[in-house]
Amino acid sequence: MDVGIAESAADAASTAADLIQRAVRAKPEVVLGLATGSSPVGIYDELARRLSDGGISLAAASAFMLDEYVGLPPDHPQAYRSVIEDKFTRKVDIDPAHVHGPDGTADDVEAACADYEQAIRAAGGIDVQILGIGTDGHIAFNEPSSSLASRTRIKTLTRQTRIDNSRFFDGDLDAVPSHCLTQGIGTILEARQILLIAAGSAKAEAIRQTVEGPVSARWPATALQLHPAVTVLLDPAAASRLDLADYYREVWANKPEWQRP
Numbered sequence: 001m002d003v004g005i006a007e008s009a010a011d012a013a014s015t016a017a018d019l020i021q022r023a024v025r026a027k028p029e030v031v032l033g034l035a036t037g038s039s040p041v042g043i044y045d046e047l048a049r050r051l052s053d054g055g056i057s058l059a060a061a062s063a064f065m066l067d068e069y070v071g072l073p074p075d076h077p078q079a080y081r082s083v084i085e086d087k088f089t090r091k092v093d094i095d096p097a098h099v100h101g102p103d104g105t106a107d108d109v110e111a112a113c114a115d116y117e118q119a120i121r122a123a124g125g126i127d128v129q130i131l132g133i134g135t136d137g138h139i140a141f142n143e144p145s146s147s148l149a150s151r152t153r154i155k156t157l158t159r160q161t162r163i164d165n166s167r168f169f170d171g172d173l174d175a176v177p178s179h180c181l182t183q184g185i186g187t188i189l190e191a192r193q194i195l196l197i198a199a200g201s202a203k204a205e206a207i208r209q210t211v212e213g214p215v216s217a218r219w220p221a222t223a224l225q226l227h228p229a230v231t232v233l234l235d236p237a238a239a240s241r242l243d244l245a246d247y248y249r250e251v252w253a254n255k256p257e258w259q260r261p
C-alpha cells in the first residue's frame with residue numbers, strides 16, 4: 001500500500017488527479033470506477049479543470065459506479081446515478097452512455113447484480129477504481145461483516161451510515177434508504193489499480209484500521225491490504241492516528257520519479 005499524506009485535502013485530490021491523468025494518457029479508453037460521497041468531489045473538480053485546460057480527455061473512457069441506493073428513482077437528486085452526473089460526468093467529455101451503475105430499481109435484484117458484474121467483465125475490468133471510505137470502514141457500501149470475497153449484491157445499510165448520509169437528505173434519517181446495491185469487496189479487488197481518498201478526523205480511525213489493522217470483515221477496507229496496487233491519499237487529519245506516519249512520509253518523499261502517481 002502506498003500511503004500519501006498531503007498537506008491538505010485539496011493537495012490529496014490534486015495528487016489523485018495526477019494518478020488518473022497518467023492512467024488516461026496511457027490508455028485513453030480507460031475504464032474508471034467511480035465513487036460517490038463527498039471525498040472524491042475534489043478529484044472530480046480537478047479532472048474537470050484539467051479537461052477544460054486541454055490536459056485530459058475522457059471521450060474514449062467508460063465508467064462503472066460502485067453502488068446505488070435501492071428504491072430511489074434514477075432522477076432522484078440523491079440517487080447515486082444523479083449525484084455522479086452532477087458532480088462529475090456532466091462536467092467532463094465522457095459519453096453518458098458509457099457511465100454505468102447498478103440498477104437500484106430492478107424488480108429482479110439478483111439478476112441486476114449478475115448483469116452488472118457481467119458488464120464490468122465485458123468492458124475488460126476496471127483500470128482505476130476511486131474509493132472513499134465510511135466512518136465504519138466501509139468501501140462502496142460493503143458494511144462491516146461483508147464477505148471479503150463478496151460480489152455485487154443487495155446490502156442493508158448500518159444505522160451509522162444512514163446517519164452519516166442523512167446530511168444529503170436534509171438531515172432526515174427516515175428519507176435515507178435502508179438498502180443498496182453495491183459492488184462486492186471481491187469485485188473491487190479485481191480493479192487493476194485502486195485509489196482511496198480520505199480527509200478529516202472522522203475518518204482517522206477507519207484509516208488507521210485500513211492501513212495498519214488486521215485484515216478483517218469488521219473493517220471492510222482492510223481487504224485492500226490484499227491488493228498489490230493501492231494508493232491511499234490522506235489529509236493530515238485523516239492520517240492523524242497512523243502509527244507509522246513518519247515512515248509513510250519518508251517513503252513518499254523518496255519515491256523515484258517512475259514510481260510517483
Ligand SMILES: N[C@@H]1[C@@H](O)[C@H](O)[C@@H](COP(=O)(O)O)O[C@@H]1O
Nearest residue numbers: 035037038039132133134140141
Ligand atoms: N457509498 C458511499 C461510499 O462510496 C463513500 O466512500 C462513503 C463516504 O462518504 P463521504 O466521502 O461523503 O464521507 O459513504 C458512502 O456511503
